């Protein structure tokens with residue numbers, strides 16, 4: 001019985017050792033790889049010893065029970081211990097798992113039929129087999145209930161649809177991230193003129209709601225308010241980059257505010273691209289040109305503050 005105490009104490013100690021905690025923090029370096037493997041081997045050794053201890057503990061308990069049984073049958077303690085020791089634990093386990101009638105007693109279960117010398121034994125079914133049979137009986141209604149009549153278990157098609165849905169969410173998130181990244185990198189330096197009709201239309205719509213009050217519905221400009229945006233003359237430069245910068249940063253000290261506070265970089269790109277398409281439209285009541293001539297392709301130099309572009313009038 002002392003042995004049993006020692007074994008069970010050791011078993012508990014080993015099982016509660018937080019050895020698996022060492023697995024965390026693996027990041028693929030050689031050292032971590034080695035540690036991981038050592039931990040794996042040590043872990044396996046712990047599991048193997050635990051199983052071995054469990055096996056021996058069961059054996060000891062079983063021996064003790066056997067001994068007790070022999071003692072109640074009238075054997076002396078020593079004789080009972082000796083007899084119990086001679087029994088094979090493996091044999092006992094096998095017998096428990098098999099459950100069949102032993103060879104000597106087979107005649108008891110021999111059925112009365114005799115077909116040309118072929119006889120039939122009405123032997124017990126092995127307990128593990130019977131157990132599995134009952135397990136299937138329990139399993140079947142549980143399975144049907146869980147998978148066909150409840151929301152707990154998902155059938156293949158539902159699983160597939162769920163995965164597709166998750167993938168769609170992941171794709172949307174990816175696209176949003178891409179778009180955000182693109183928007184973040186959109187600046188006066190990197191901006192390009194859009195040609196996409198939908199986005200130019202969006203630019204036009206925003207122009208009418210935000211800008212037309214000062215620059216006119218057609219960009220023709222309004223006296224004392226905003227410049228003509230349809231001619232070749234610009235105060236702050238006429239390239240897509242210049243226009244983007246003017247809209248984004250505004251003109252300090254003038255009614256033209258920094259629109260980046262109110263609208264996104266993409267909307268500013270749409271607006272700037274739309275304004276580029278107004279060039280030369282020559283709307284009625286246009287405000288006279290102001291600033292310097294800007295010719296597409298002639299020079300891409302941006303006139304900065306205090307600096308003027310050389311006109312080619």
Ligand code: HEC
Pocket residue numbers: 207210211212213214215225226227229233234235236237243246247251254255256257259271272275290291
């Ligand atoms: C409150 C009136 C007002 C509103 C609204 C306004 N602007 Fe302006 N904008 C001006 C004025 C005034 C100037 C000229 C600034 C200067 O004299 O340097 C100007 C200049 C500009 C220029 C530069 C013109 C040049 O010759 O270089 C662009 C481009 C422009 N605005 C685009 C826009 C857009 C796009 C919007 C709408 C998002 C807008 N503006 C809204 C008043 C306005």
